[in-house]
Amino acid sequence: MSNDKNSLLFQMNNVSIAYNTKRGALKAVQNASFSINERESAALIGESGCGKTTLATSIVDALPNAAAITSGEMLYKAADGKTVDLLKLSRGQMRRLLWDDISMVFQASQSSFNPVCKIRTQFVDTVRAHRKGVSNKQIDEMSRALLETVHLDAEKVLDSFPHEISGGMKQRTLIALSLLLDPRLVILDEPTTALDILTQEKILKLLRQLKDDKGFSLLFITHDLSIVSELADKVITMYAGIIVESAPVKEFFSNPKHPYSSGLIHAIPRLTDTDDELFSIPGNPPDLITLRKGCPFAPRCSRCVPQCHEELPPFEQVRADHYCACWNPVSEGVHHG
Amino acid sequence: MKTRETVLYLLRKFAKMIVTIWLVTTIIFFLIRLMPSNPVDRYIETQMVQYGMTYEDAKARAAHLFSMDLEKPVVTQYIDYISNVARFDFGDSLLTPGLSVLEIIGARLPWTLLTVGLGMIFAFIFGVIIGAALAFKRDKWYEPIISGFASILSAVPDFLIAIFIILLFGVFKFNGKTLMQISFLRGNYSIRMKPGWNMKFIIDVAKHTFAPSLTYMLSQLGVWILLMKGSTTKCLNTDYVTMAKIRGLSSGKVLRSYIGRNAMLPIVTELAMRMGLIVSGSLIIEQLFVYQGIGLELVKATNGRDYPVMQGIFLIMSISMVVSNFIAEMLYAVLDPRIKLSGGKQNGR
Numbered sequence: 001m002s003n004d005k006n007s008l009l010f011q012m013n014n015v016s017i018a019y020n021t022k023r024g025a026l027k028a029v030q031n032a033s034f035s036i037n038e039r040e041s042a043a044l045i046g047e048s049g050c051g052k053t054t055l056a057t058s059i060v061d062a063l064p065n066a067a068a069i070t071s072g073e074m075l076y077k078a079a080d081g082k083t084v085d086l087l088k089l090s091r092g093q094m095r096r097l098l099w100d101d102i103s104m105v106f107q108a109s110q111s112s113f114n115p116v117c118k119i120r121t122q123f124v125d126t127v128r129a130h131r132k133g134v135s136n137k138q139i140d141e142m143s144r145a146l147l148e149t150v151h152l153d154a155e156k157v158l159d160s161f162p163h164e165i166s167g168g169m170k171q172r173t174l175i176a177l178s179l180l181l182d183p184r185l186v187i188l189d190e191p192t193t194a195l196d197i198l199t200q201e202k203i204l205k206l207l208r209q210l211k212d213d214k215g216f217s218l219l220f221i222t223h224d225l226s227i228v229s230e231l232a233d234k235v236i237t238m239y240a241g242i243i244v245e246s247a248p249v250k251e252f253f254s255n256p257k258h259p260y261s262s263g264l265i266h267a268i269p270r271l272t273d274t275d276d277e278l279f280s281i282p283g284n285p286p287d288l289i290t291l292r293k294g295c296p297f298a299p300r301c302s303r304c305v306p307q308c309h310e311e312l313p314p315f316e317q318v319r320a321d322h323y324c325a326c327w328n329p330v331s332e333g334v335h336h337g
Numbered sequence: 338m339k340t341r342e343t344v345l346y347l348l349r350k351f352a353k354m355i356v357t358i359w360l361v362t363t364i365i366f367f368l369i370r371l372m373p374s375n376p377v378d379r380y381i382e383t384q385m386v387q388y389g390m391t392y393e394d395a396k397a398r399a400a401h402l403f404s405m406d407l408e409k410p411v412v413t414q415y416i417d418y419i420s421n422v423a424r425f426d427f428g429d430s431l432l433t434p435g436l437s438v439l440e441i442i443g444a445r446l447p448w449t450l451l452t453v454g455l456g457m458i459f460a461f462i463f464g465v466i467i468g469a470a471l472a473f474k475r476d477k478w479y480e481p482i483i484s485g486f487a488s489i490l491s492a493v494p495d496f497l498i499a500i501f502i503i504l505l506f507g508v509f510k511f512n513g514k515t516l517m518q519i520s521f522l523r524g525n526y527s528i529r530m531k532p533g534w535n536m537k538f539i540i541d542v543a544k545h546t547f548a549p550s551l552t553y554m555l556s557q558l559g560v561w562i563l564l565m566k567g568s569t570t571k572c573l574n575t576d577y578v579t580m581a582k583i584r585g586l587s588s589g590k591v592l593r594s595y596i597g598r599n600a601m602l603p604i605v606t607e608l609a610m611r612m613g614l615i616v617s618g619s620l621i622i623e624q625l626f627v628y629q630g631i632g633l634e635l636v637k638a639t640n641g642r643d644y645p646v647m648q649g650i651f652l653i654m655s656i657s658m659v660v661s662n663f664i665a666e667m668l669y670a671v672l673d674p675r676i677k678l679s680g681g682k683q684n685g686r
């Protein structure tokens with residue numbers, strides 16, 4: 001099989017992104033490197049404001065005007081087997097790749113639909129932008145099938161204006177829309193935040209199933225580690241604009257290397273915990289404009305060594321498929337000190 | 338289902354418009370009649386003092402001119418007045434006896450609609466184009482310059498613009514010649530011209546229309562530029578536009594269906610609303626260019642205390658405001674699906 005799990009689909013190398021702000025350059029992403037294989041599902045986690053959305057939107061060329069990619073490359077292996085750097089594509093080439101190959105659902109997806117057009121029109125527009133000679137009836141059938149898989153009343157949704165459907169329905173409609181052209185990489189920024197627990201469960205199950213059926217790769221952002229354990233093959237941890245760890249999901253939970261990852265895992269309340277004391281990481285993330293030298297996590301880190309204040313730790317391989325940026329990684333079996 | 342709702346909505350809005358017009362008409366009736374030293378009494382007094390008429394004669398004359406019977410109780414007068422207005426009968430002019438107010442309005446209003454209307458349409462077209470272009474060129478060096486110019490333009494009073502236009506086209510000499518003969522800067526058409534549907538007359542009218550139209554256009558242009566720039570900028574930053582781009586839609590499609598439609602929504606309704614301001618917008622410009630339109634007529638009527646004409650023009654002004662508001666509301670309902678047809682209020686985004 002050509003698209004087995006180990007063939008590389010997308011690889012980001014040393015990407016840095018800065019926002020131009022009144023106070024100066026805000027380094028939202030620094031030297032980010034990670035990869036996603038075909039049919040792989042990667043979770044991007046980290047505290048609010050650490051740069052997850054910025055990193056994800058940079059892939060689909062949708063950064064706000066104030067943001068600029070200052071360095072790096074984004075290698076994408078196209079369907080024809082050729083590898084291209086997304087950052088070097090012309091606007092037209094990129095336009096053809098978008099949605100057909102790479103689709104994305106925004107974090108604040110509530111206003112992602114044109115308020116003056118029916119949902120149907122927006123499905124039709126999407127197909128028309130990429131496929132010639134598809135009849136409206138065919139588009140209707142495609143849309144309906146997808147909307148039904150996300151448990152929506154397809155006919156009603158297609159005939160509605162965006163303001164006529166609920167927030168959760170909108171989010172599911174967007175998930176359906178993101179799959180409309182059978183993309184190879186789907187990016188979902190907090191896909192289930194507007195949903196109640198039951199719907200959330202259903203959607204997760206569905207995503208897992210759709211991913212297996214259709215064979216797309218997934219990059220999703222979440223704050224919920226239970227979703228990570230359910231849906232991810234790989235976990236990418238970000239802290240203050242830096243990817244600090246990238247690990248296979250099992251290893252992430254059983255043997256996290258970075259003290260921050262370890263801290264996140266231990267911050268989850270567990271029903272089985274005997275002591276009801278919840279471990280939380282003291283302190284706050286640093287300001288991304290006035291970053292000091294050294295490891296940005298140092299002020300909050302319990303494993304901090306003198307070197308941490310001097311030099312940024314390199315993002316290095318610690319095991320197979322497992323990378324970490326830390327001078328004093330958590331040792332095997334020990335969780336947090 | 339939807340159609341029934343829409344029809345009901347239209348009917349409700351229409352009823353509201355009729356009620357507003359009725360209210361305005363009534364207010365004008367009582368303003369003119371019940372104020373101390375009201376125009377009718379003033380007229381009677383003047384006639385008695387200046388022409389030595391008896392009170393009865395003066396009153397009879399006033400009653401005729403104001404097309405009301407002053408002997409009747411106010412209620413009857415009011416009913417007569419309303420039924421006259423409903424038939425567009427506003428009485429006769431005091432200054433030019435024998436001419437009805439409606440005839441005067443009928444003769445003057447088209448000229449105003451021509452000059453001010455043209456000025457408004459061009460201000461709208463240029464404003465929308467320039468404003469939209471500026472929204473796209475927000476990081477260019479010339480954007481703040483043009484936007485600043487638009488702000489200044491929108492703040493300059495129209496008489497200053499008129500004076501500038503008169504100086505530029507009729508006074509300053511370029512290579513020993515003014516840009517236009519000064520006679521084209523006064524009046525509706527040249528004195529020797531015989532009105533008629535021939536090319537010569539039309540060209541003459543066009544030349545006379547140019548300066549007042551240009552003045553009105555310039556006085557409105559800044560506002561349209563700023564409105565359109567603001568509206569487009571707001572749309573450019575919305576999630577649905579970003580989303581449309583991510584979906585790989587062509588930039589033309591995004592511009593038309595996603596940015597254009599949403600950005601034009603408030604602009605088009607604003608245009609409909611401003612249509613109602615044509616008459617009041619003509620006041621100063623028509624004076625400066627001695628342009629025989631409804632605005633100049635109102636000034637003349639005010640100076641000559643020609644109350645029936647004033648009343649008629651005020652009525653036309655108010656009614657056109659109310660009607661254009663109604664049209665604006667209709668347009669909004671048609672163009673924006675978020676308008677709740679039941680309450681007529683816009684949903685939040």
Ligand SMILES: Nc1ncnc2c1ncn2[C@@H]1O[C@H](COP(=O)(O)OP(=O)(O)OP(=O)(O)O)[C@@H](O)[C@H]1O
Nearest residue numbers: 019028047048049050051052053054055064066288
């Ligand atoms: N348009 C912008 N202009 C300036 N700074 C921005 C802009 N958008 C985001 N930032 C900054 O960039 C940093 C990263 O933001 P980003 O939205 O990527 O965070 P995030 O990890 O997605 O957070 P969350 O979990 O809350 O969604 C933040 O510090 C934020 O303040």
Ligand code: SF4
Nearest residue numbers: 295298301308326327
């Ligand atoms: S580099 Fe040092 S401060 Fe940073 S996470 Fe590792 S141990 Fe902690």
Ligand SMILES: [Mg+2]
Nearest residue numbers: 052053054107
């Ligand atoms: Mg985010």
